[in-house]
Amino acid sequence: MCTAGSAPSRLSMTNLSSGVPTVAEAIVKTRTGAGGVEIRDVTTPPPGPGQVRVEVAAAGICGTDLHILDGEWPTTPPVVMGHELSGTVVDCGPGVSTDWLGAGVVAEVLITDGTCGYCLRGQRNMCPNRRAIGRQADGAFTRFVVVPEVNLHRVPEGLDLVEAALAEPLACVLGALMDRPVVAPGDRILITGPGTIGLLAAQVARMAGGQVTVLGTAKDRYRLAVAEQLGFATLGLTAQVEPSDVEERYDVVIECAGAAAAINLGLAACAKSGTLVQLGIFGKSVQTDMDQFCLKNIAFVTSFAAAPRTLERALVLLSSGQIAADPIITNVSALRDWPEVFAHSRGGDGLKYMFDPRL
Structure with a gap:
């Protein structure tokens, strides 16, 4: 695995005042259609009831992100892109246990209503009212992202946060092959x-x-x-x-x-x-x-997206070494390098390219 620059470990946590918005650069889809992707400063609000704020450690480029760049996948711009994420919980909204603070986490992509038949059966990925992080809700190609507590999954001790960011694509595979x-x-x-x-x-x-x-x-x-x-x-x-x-x-x-x-x-x-x-x-x-x-x-x-059970299983397989992650992760880069990184991701001269927004 090649890494551009050095980044804080998972044990270091940004000092962040609870309830205060943050401003950071982000990769934003600014309009519908092809193109319309640029670096902008965005404000991340404090977490609301039932939400947490995560400091992103790694966010992978998915083929879906390339389709979004090309205008081939629906979005609600302006929206921060990126949905394959890992990071550390740095702020908890009302009603969320502070036990999450400092925890390494990954997050399910879909924000759902939690009340439909699919959600109640554990098939949140089939919720008819779902919104996707990185498409209809601000995503992980920025320093901080706010997600519902229910979307969180703890990263097992000993699993590197960069490798943990592969849990979401692995969970999609598991949904098709193992469910x-x-x-x-x-x-x-x-x-x-x-x-x-x-x-x-x-x-x-x-x-x-x-x-x-x-x-x-x-x-x-x-x-x-x-x-x-x-x-x-x-x-x-x-x-x-x-x-x-x-x-x-x-x-x-x-x-x-x-x-x-x-x-x-x-x-x-x-x-x-x-x-x-x-x-x-x-x-x-x-x-x-x-x-x-x-x-x-x-x-x-x-299969479509990651369900809670498949994401948990993905974390187990990665942390146990049954799935080799390191050969698949080609490079971890700064957000400002996004045009070059997207081009490499599309070109086939590597595998998984990721951003570390802290760089």
Whole structure:
């Protein structure tokens, strides 16, 4: 893991007067449509009833953030971007236990009503009145963020806060692969897209007993090298893979690229009575031959955002070392470097890029 500069440890906590707003620079989506992203000074209000203020230690760039930059994902601007976060609780609003003060935490992305049937069943990610941190509510690409107490999950002792910021994307993977078990021991698994989600999914599938191959393209040289470092077979580095090259060879295909070509190749690669899991976000409509799901009896599985139970499980897997985080985290940078960092994140010459707003 490469880190730009040095940052305070998780044990150091900003001296912050309770109930006082803070002003800090932030990466803000200023308008709808493509572009409209810039650094601005923003005021973070003190936490209200049932809320806490978190000093952000690490905030990862997700593919969703690139879709927001391109105007392909709905937002309510102006809004501070960023939803994959870890940090330290520095202020508690009315009704919140001060036991949270100084705690290392991650946060669920979605702010929900807490009263609908989905919320009451623990499926807060399906709440019809949800708002997303970093899209409809100010997010983590700034020094401080206010989130509901109910969204918090404590980071286990010994887990670095930078690595803990991977809990949210890992929880999304777990929701698709483990909530309703998809992989059986001995299954042949194809991962399309060797990015962060792809390499987390590869590790989860291997934990379940799958024999995993990771597919990329020539531009994914760095990412495929990391996949091999993690012990996975790879395809696509030296020659473009055509559907006929992989036809019906895999019991489970996990699509993580968010590209039409990848899902169409995945359909070809999936064996009869197999399973296709969609984890990549397209950001727009795509065309695929839906008849193939019927003709080949392929089950289609997906998942949206992190649920409370999957986020807790993600933290356990990261803290126990069952999921390797360090090879996936490429760089931690200052907010002011965002144009270059976003370009690298899009370009495929790394994996997870993060910001530390304290730098």
